[in-house]
Amino acid sequence: MNSIDSHLPFLIMSALTLGSALVVVRVRNIVHAGFWLLPCFLGVAGLYALLQAHFFVVVQVLIYVGAILVLMLFALMLTQDVMNPNKPQTNRMSLPIGVFCIVFAAGVAAILTGHQWVNSNAVILPANVQTRQLGQALIGEYALPFEIASVLLLAALVGAIVLAKSEKEPAPLPLPTLAALPDSKPE
């Protein structure tokens, strides 16, 4: 009863997610990898929509795409010249690990599809009711996990600032000399 009948949207979203994920892990240019994360996250958001988890669609787009991905892209832009994109971006274990992951995923998939799941008959609540319930749960029954999560996030942010802050003044970058700048000579 509770199965989802829309096959095509599922296939599209799955293909988008998995395909862009594959690009992310295989592409040589790290900035491209960062950008390919965007369709992957959006695909996951689509899958959430298919699952009728409306609140999480928004959260996925806001947090993953809006916050985490932007953070990643900043880091990538700062370090993009560190790794030469023309060299292989994977280590020498990539082939055996790839084979292993395929076999493992195939095994897991075989087990999952082989199992007879019994769907629940409960009604999926509409978006507004669902979100209200979640909000009430977060400030009511599940206030403690919520608070712990927020304290964790705070600690992580403070820790990240402490870690990223250099203890001593960073060595000044060598300024280009006048001779090195071809066009700076006054004519």
Added chain:
Amino acid sequence: MPIIWLIPVAPLIGALIAGALALTRKAEKIAPLFTIATTLYSGYIALFLHRGYASSTWLTIGSSYRIALDVNLDALTFTMVCVVTLVSALVQLYSIGYMANENGYARYFAYVSIFTASMLGLVSADNLFQLYVCWELVGICSYLLIGFWWFKPSAANAAKKAFVVTRFGDVGFLLGVLLLSSAAGSFQFTAIAHTMHAISMGELLTPLVSARTFLWLAPLLLFCGAVGKSAQFPLHIWLPDAMEGPTPVSALIHAATMVAAGVYMVTRLFTLFAFVPVVTETVLVIGMITAFLSASIAIVQNDIKKVLAYSTISQLGYMMLGLGAMGTVIAPSVSGVYTTGQTAAMFHLTTHAMFKALLFLTAGSVIHALHHSSDPNDMRGMGGLMKRMPITAWTCLAGVLALAGLFPFSGFWSKDAIFGALREASAKEPVAMLALVVAIIVAGMTAFYSLRLWLMTFWGEPRSEHAEHAHESPWVMTLPLVILGFLSVFLGGYLYFGNRFANSLTGLNMPTEPLNPALAGISTLVALFGLWLAWKLYAVRNLEKDPVTNLPSSIYAFLVNLWYMDAFWNRFGAAWVVALGGMVAWFDRNVVDRIVSGLPAWVCQQGGLAIRKTESGQTQTYAVTVLAAVAFIIVTLLWLTRYLPGSMHITMITH
């Protein structure tokens, strides 16, 4: 716990306190208070108790072997405890002044106190095991004190030499102890004496060797220990080198007490020696050779302590002569036979302890006064000290005359007792006659070299800048000299008259043995001749050349080279040991080390190298390992749920 235990234990407590004080820097100076007090306390307990016995089982091996710790305060032990505590206390008092400016002040007193405790443990032992343990303990103390100035290579070498040379004798001693105790099934002296008696009667089978062999082998093995410890020929070579230690140590250990341990041991176990004549004859011959050899060497020595060292060896030879002579049996019993020779030897041990400690302490006083000199021990740099150090000079003269055996000084009475025992023995044994002649000649030599020592040191004009400016030592050093000087003069006569010494030792009440006028006359005449000769040659204002160098050069060279005994040992003893040691060391390095440390090391190294490869430092490798492990666990769990449904279930929530 009976108070008698404190006889050996009290100095040990003193040693522990001094050792603790040695760890501090500031409180070092009070260490002698404790060690002297505990030493005197031991002596006081012995005087107070007079006789006593206490025994406790320390270990029981199997069902029959009992290893006991004893304090057996009988007449012989009483004598030894008195001698040891008196000399030790006086030497420690003297050392307060002598060692005042040395590093390791408290350490020194701790060592001396351990030595006192070990020696008291040795003389109060009633079983071979404790005797052997304490025997080695005094050896260790001797090693520590000879090497007290360990930073001097000569002192370190002398300490090693003393330790190694006495080891030769101690091996024999240990074998003797094991042989006797395995035959007797006990370590106790009485049991061993009874066993020996039973063996001589043919009532008991002996281990390893036949009864005939056992009767001479076991005592001779014990005697090996005495030869080492009491510096008898041919193992006497360590004692002159032992003079590298501080002079008070020489007085205490290498003259008065420890070297007498061999004589004491033979006296204590004399019952075992008396079964076969060849044993006592060996003791006699060894004593004779030792007495003559070292007296002759003493004549040509210029080092004041070396002269005294050789005279010590010579006097120990005398004591062995007395023991070997046996003389007549005074108090026969299975466990404790006493002969005139034994009492004479113990008598001489007692008087000798007094005057030899005195002589060493006066020598120390002189050395202390000259300690800025480059070679303060050399008598050629002395002379004329009588005016500058009168107390030392006069007490030294008392010691010299006692050593020379001049009537009525101490040495005269005890030496005469030994001569008497030899004369009694010569009626039965021709070799004792020879020994008596040699002993009388040695008496003349002793008189000569002892007066030579005194005259070279104190007579005439100073022969060096340092001797010119010498001063008398402080009272802590001269007080022991005066006490010992008094004892050196009067103790012998006091113990002789009324037969006090022999009666105290044997527990009998016998009248004084009258002196044999011929023997006493001859020995006195010979001694006087030696003194006269020394006086004639050395009592001159300016001694320019030592008259003994006028001896025929071959004889002089022979004596100066110590009868070539050190060379002999180096050639035939040390060389073999070094060669053997080299072979063993090669074997140890190349075979044992390769096997014992090489193989495990190789296994560990190879294993480590193999495992090391997994530690690539690549975090991703580690993560892959984790993933593989997770996969393995999942597969295992699946396999278990599929094929062993009864044993484990993974319940999947399905509803």
Added chain:
Amino acid sequence: MNLSDFLVVSSLLFMIGAYGAFTRKNAIAVILSIELMLNAANLNFLSFWRFLHPSSMEPQIFVLVGITLAAAEAAVGLAVILNIYRDFGTINVDEISLLKG
């Protein structure tokens, strides 16, 4: 479309993320791959919620905490990488092998 279909997608996404985390040399790419794995986990939670326990709140709470964790992980991970870059001059995890035995 049933639960198993979503689970298969989620497990494939997870294994792709794992592949990336184990094989990429660039430390930031490793973090990107870990984000993929976290997404797969969230998807897994929501799939179970949707098909098996639609009336229960716990799966959603878990996902919310998971997203928070992902954000924290990204922040701390990037700070660590920044420090590594300062100390080693590289963010190639192959070259950072202080743990090598």
